[in-house]
Amino acid sequence: MSGGQNATIGAGAPLAPVGVIGAGAWGTALACMLASDGTPVRLWAREGALVDEINQTRRNTPYLPDATIPPSVTATTAMADLADLATVLVVCPAQHVGSVLAQLPPRAGGAPRDLVLCAKGIEAGTGRLMADVARAAVPDARIAVASGPTFAREVALGMPTAITLACSGGQDQWQRLAPVIARPAFRPYYSDDVVGAEIGGAVKNVLAIACGVVEGLGLGENARAALIARGFAEMSRFGLSRGGRAETFAGLCGMGDLVLTCASTASRNYSLGRALGQGQSAQQALAGKATVAEGAHTAPVLRDLARAAGLAMPIVEAVCSLLEGSAPAHAVVAQLLARPLRAETGMAGGAA
Ligand SMILES: NC(=O)c1ccc[n+]([C@@H]2O[C@H](COP(=O)([O-])OP(=O)(O)OC[C@H]3O[C@@H](n4cnc5c(N)ncnc54)[C@H](O)[C@@H]3O)[C@@H](O)[C@H]2O)c1
Ligand SMILES: O=P(O)(O)OC[C@H](O)CO
Numbered sequence: 544m545s546g547g548q549n550a551t552i553g554a555g556a557p558l559a560p561v562g563v564i565g566a567g568a569w570g571t572a573l574a575c576m577l578a579s580d581g582t583p584v585r586l587w588a589r590e591g592a593l594v595d596e597i598n599q600t601r602r603n604t605p606y607l608p609d610a611t612i613p614p615s616v617t618a619t620t621a622m623a624d625l626a627d628l629a630t631v632l633v634v635c636p637a638q639h640v641g642s643v644l645a646q647l648p649p650r651a652g653g654a655p656r657d658l659v660l661c662a663k664g665i666e667a668g669t670g671r672l673m674a675d676v677a678r679a680a681v682p683d684a685r686i687a688v689a690s691g692p693t694f695a696r697e698v699a700l701g702m703p704t705a706i707t708l709a710c711s712g713g714q715d716q717w718q719r720l721a722p723v724i725a726r727p728a729f730r731p732y733y734s735d736d737v738v739g740a741e742i743g744g745a746v747k748n749v750l751a752i753a754c755g756v757v758e759g760l761g762l763g764e765n766a767r768a769a770l771i772a773r774g775f776a777e778m779s780r781f782g783l784s785r786g787g788r789a790e791t792f793a794g795l796c797g798m799g800d801l802v803l804t805c806a807s808t809a810s811r812n813y814s815l816g817r818a819l820g821q822g823q824s825a826q827q828a829l830a831g832k833a834t835v836a837e838g839a840h841t842a843p844v845l846r847d848l849a850r851a852a853g854l855a856m857p858i859v860e861a862v863c864s865l866l867e868g869s870a871p872a873h874a875v876v877a878q879l880l881a882r883p884l885r886a887e888t889g890m891a892g893g894a895a
Pocket of ligand 2: 694803804810812813
């Protein structure tokens with residue numbers, strides 16, 4: 544680490560307004576965190592009623608009921624209200640990032656803008672990671688990815704949290720963004736591995752479903768630990784093949800997020816997996832939910848990308864079978880356990 548990567552929390556810096564696109568749990572929590580020092584935040588939501596609730600009562604009951612939203616957060620349904628901002632966090636579900644960003648007007652005078660991508664997923668149908676989706680929608684944007692072990696509720700309550708902030712613009716972008724995003728209880732760590740950070744966050748959601756299945760079936764702690772370790776090998780195998788770095792997967796946005804979401808029913812993905820393990824279908828488990836379990840959308844496209852690249856991802860394949868309802872949970876697990884015995888290492892190759 545060279546000294547150039549150090550950055551301080553905006554001492555003495557003027558409080559420039561920051562934009563947040565998406566007022567689900569995570570966008571609202573990030574808005575609360577950013578506004579904790581009085582920073583003005585413009586929070587875009589699709590839902591007019593939610594905008595009214597946030598502005599009038601400082602609550603977001605559908606998505607983040609425990610939070611009190613600070614007064615410097617202003618919600619809006621007008622994307623034009625974010626047009627002049629130098630920094631915008633993109634926090635809608637991965638499948639909607641492209642369509643939502645297409646509504647963001649260019650910055651006045653053509654000045655560049657930092658887009659910090661906070662969604663964790665792969666676009667179904669195209670197989671694109673979020674940075675590619677964002678570049679297609681906003682070609683001149685300067686892309687960064689924020690990802691790590693971050694339950695929204697804890698961030699909104701000011702509890703200590705750390706993330707990977709992967710900057711496509713390297714240290715120049717880091718020096719610009721770190722003071723905008725860091726707060727005493729919210730610590731970004733620098734990386735320039737954008738692809739690695741994206742793959743860590745997207746793949747862990749699928750693995751969290753698998754770990755929930757283990758709990759739903761009552762298979763025990765040993766099985767879950769084995770699944771996390773073997774899932775990490777799958778994440779690394781896929782990520783390395785796409786140009787990500789091993790150190791990134793070992794960090795906050797990979798292993799860190801696995802530790803969080805593979806053992807807690809506070810995770811929507813883990814909870815979905817638990818319901819599948821208990822015998823519900825994906826349709827039953829997801830019925831009537833306004834909140835997103837990203838792994839359900841990412842798993843099939845991740846499987847297809849892995850197959851096309853000749854990479855074995857048996858845990859991801861198993862999650863897809865369960866989501867598609869092609870076999871009951873106990874049979875899918877039995878299939879995983881019956882696979883040929885092999886060496887543990889070799890994550891860079893195609894072997895499972
Ligand atoms: N909640 C967390 O703790 C957390 C933490 C880190 C990252 N994330 C990621 O942030 C992203 C957003 O998740 P969340 O938890 O804030 O969402 P959420 O589950 O709380 O809310 C769902 C969101 O989806 C939006 N939505 C629904 N249909 C839409 C459409 N057609 N177009 C655009 N938006 C639509 C809703 O307006 C709402 O903002 C996801 O990729 C998630 O993986 C979430
Ligand atoms: O509730 P989940 O499973 O979407 O997880 C939320 C965050 O991604 C945790 O880092």
